[in-house]
Amino acid sequence: MSELFSDSVTTNIRAGAPIIQIIGHDTLRIHAVCLEAAQETNRTLYIWNRCRGIREFQGTSEQLIKENINQLPELLDWYLSESFEPDDFSDAPDAEQSNSILLIEDIHAELEQADPSLISQLRSYALQKSRLELTDQAIILSQPVSCLPVELQKDTQVLSMPLPDREEIKTLIEATKEHYGIDDRDFDESARLIDAALGLSTSEAQLAFAKVAVAKGRLTEAEVDLVVSEKEQVIRKSGLLEYFHPQFALEDVGGLQNLKSWLNRRSEAFSENARKCGLEYPKGVLMLGLPGTGKSLTAKAVSSSWQLPLLRLDMGKVFGGIVGQSEENIRNALQVAETISPCILWVDEIEKALSGMQSSGSTDGGTTSRVLGTFLTWMQEKTSPVFVLATANHIEMLPPELLRKGRVDEIFFVDLPTCEERKDILSIHLRRRDRGDALSDDNLNRLASISKGFTGAELEEAVKEAMFMAFSDDRPLQWTDIERAIQSTSPLSVTMQETILDTREWIKGRAVPASAVKPDPLPEAKDKSDVRPRLIQEGKNPFVKNNK
Numbered sequence: 026m027s028e029l030f031s032d033s034v035t036t037n038i039r040a041g042a043p044i045i046q047i048i049g050h051d052t053l054r055i056h057a058v059c060l061e062a063a064q065e066t067n068r069t070l071y072i073w074n075r076c077r078g079i080r081e082f083q084g085t086s087e088q089l090i091k092e093n094i095n096q097l098p099e100l101l102d103w104y105l106s107e108s109f110e111p112d113d114f115s116d117a118p119d120a121e122q123s124n125s126i127l128l129i130e131d132i133h134a135e136l137e138q139a140d141p142s143l144i145s146q147l148r149s150y151a152l153q154k155s156r157l158e159l160t161d162q163a164i165i166l167s168q169p170v171s172c173l174p175v176e177l178q179k180d181t182q183v184l185s186m187p188l189p190d191r192e193e194i195k196t197l198i199e200a201t202k203e204h205y206g207i208d209d210r211d212f213d214e215s216a217r218l219i220d221a222a223l224g225l226s227t228s229e230a231q232l233a234f235a236k237v238a239v240a241k242g243r244l245t246e247a248e249v250d251l252v253v254s255e256k257e258q259v260i261r262k263s264g265l266l267e268y269f270h271p272q273f274a275l276e277d278v279g280g281l282q283n284l285k286s287w288l289n290r291r292s293e294a295f296s297e298n299a300r301k302c303g304l305e306y307p308k309g310v311l312m313l314g315l316p317g318t319g320k321s322l323t324a325k326a327v328s329s330s331w332q333l334p335l336l337r338l339d340m341g342k343v344f345g346g347i348v349g350q351s352e353e354n355i356r357n358a359l360q361v362a363e364t365i366s367p368c369i370l371w372v373d374e375i376e377k378a379l380s381g382m383q384s385s386g387s388t389d390g391g392t393t394s395r396v397l398g399t400f401l402t403w404m405q406e407k408t409s410p411v412f413v414l415a416t417a418n419h420i421e422m423l424p425p426e427l428l429r430k431g432r433v434d435e436i437f438f439v440d441l442p443t444c445e446e447r448k449d450i451l452s453i454h455l456r457r458r459d460r461g462d463a464l465s466d467d468n469l470n471r472l473a474s475i476s477k478g479f480t481g482a483e484l485e486e487a488v489k490e491a492m493f494m495a496f497s498d499d500r501p502l503q504w505t506d507i508e509r510a511i512q513s514t515s516p517l518s519v520t521m522q523e524t525i526l527d528t529r530e531w532i533k534g535r536a537v538p539a540s541a542v543k544p545d546p547l548p549e550a551k552d553k554s555d556v557r558p559r560l561i562q563e564g565k566n567p568f569v570k571n572n573k
């Protein structure tokens with residue numbers, strides 16, 4: 026059991042916290058935490074839920090105190106009545122609610138409806154606690170989602186139940202072995218098997234191990250992939266995170282030499298050796314740039330080069346409908362990433378989700394700024410080995426707080442590829458399609474020079490299109506196919522000239538170029554007045570709000 030978490034529950038009880046709220050799905054582990062707190066503080070533990078009534082817990086034994094209490098006011102009356110008489114309840118032979126903890130399970134629906142009588146009862150209890158009139162009682166609310174009426178916010182300590190750690194996962198593996206009668210030859214407590222289940226709740230991990238045990242009749246390192254694929258499903262179900270399988274290496278990214286060298290220098294940053302040498306975990310990087318310039322590809326490639334799992338966080342989905350849900354979502358997603366760590370957390374197009382925020386506050390009742398606040402505080406304070414790779418296309422939409430020093434280790438600007446880089450990218454895409462020898466070096470140089478202003482994605486499209494041309498004519502690929510494909514494409518950079526020029530200017534001193542070479546001048550536009558860098562002359566970038 027996460028000792029830190031148990032300690033914090035116990036400390037809150039000892040300190041007389043009026044109400045403690047534990048957010049988590051793991052009912053059994055929450056019971057265990059409360060039982061531990063009860064033992065530590067010498068108290069009796071009562072657990073109430075709608076189906077099972079009030080039960081008194083002592084170690085592993087439990088005793089029914091009162092079966093048919095369905096209404097919360099009745100439950101609180103019982104718990105808070107000063108002169109509780111055991112005889113009030115015929116089936117409660119020797120109940121004694123003083124010096125006790127009452128764990129109330131799953132009343133989030135009532136809390137969400139903000140039932141006035143429930144709130145006033147809890148508030149009056151909290152008031153008595155603050156006057157030190159009710160030192161013997163402690164109320165803990167446990168629920169899978171965070172929900173707290175505003176009236177109770179100041180009186181409630183909210184704690185998130187951490188996901189099972191390695192020790193707890195190990196216990197689950199051993200229990201599965203016992204349950205399915207797996208003998209020692211077909212069982213090992215491989216660290217990789219344990220790691221594979223990190224990030225799952227107790228019931229999810231239990232089910233994953235049970236499925237493997239039923240299907241294979243063994244639990245060994247050979248089953249790691251099965252557990253990982255169960256985990257992927259669970260992570261996907263949450264809707265916030267997606268688990269990626271490494272497909273590309275950093276060598277599959279054309280150009281971006283500065284960025285790749287920076288990343289290569291940190292490839293062992295999460296190893297034991299790095300700790301021994303006194304290195305800190307790198308926090309992460311922010312990659313800014315045009316769409317299609319290889320930012321997402323780099324995220325995927327880092328994961329495979331560093332051999333770390335890659336989790337993609339969909340910031341758009343973080344924003345849920347219910348009040349408080351968005352903050353809860355981001356906390357949950359970060360918690361999963363921390364549990365799975367060391368890992369890479371790829372936050373794609375971070376600006377889209379955070380753009381609702383205005384400089385003065387917010388447009389959505391403060392939700393965006395609270396989500397941003399949660400994320401930035403986590404970035405600043407995190408000590409776990411989660412490397413954040415955030416990408417953004419629209420610099421103007423980025424909140425200034427994100428760009429401040431200390432949030433990430435470095436901010437890289439990914440510009441359009443230079444001539445040499447375009448050649449590199451074309452070769453990579455030809456190689457990827459088994460056409461690595463199809464073109465001579467001279468022809469590659471020619472294609473690179475006529476594709477000025479093309480992004481990596483546009484170059485890839487040209488290669489794909491050219492291959493279709495050759496295929497439909499039933500002949501091998503020729504460099505002229507790619508030439509035709511390039512000539513019939515109007516690259517994005519032509520329509521975005523002003524933005525690109527302004528951004529290049531703005532980026533100076535704020536971000537490091539991802540490429541090791543100076544960017545090419547942009548291709549000629551038809552009407553030169555369209556591209557006059559008017560805003561640069563004024564010394565500011567209109568796309569960037571409040572960036573100092």
Ligand SMILES: Nc1ncnc2c1ncn2[C@@H]1O[C@H](COP(=O)(O)OP(=O)(O)OP(=O)(O)O)[C@@H](O)[C@H]1O
Nearest residue numbers: 277278279316317318319320321322450481482485
């Ligand atoms: N530097 C590059 N080297 C090799 N391929 C590239 C490069 N840049 C882009 N590509 C190709 O273009 C595809 C799209 O690029 P990618 O998704 O990485 O761009 P992005 O900068 O993340 O853009 P977006 O923000 O639109 O996702 C990649 O899958 C890759 O095949």
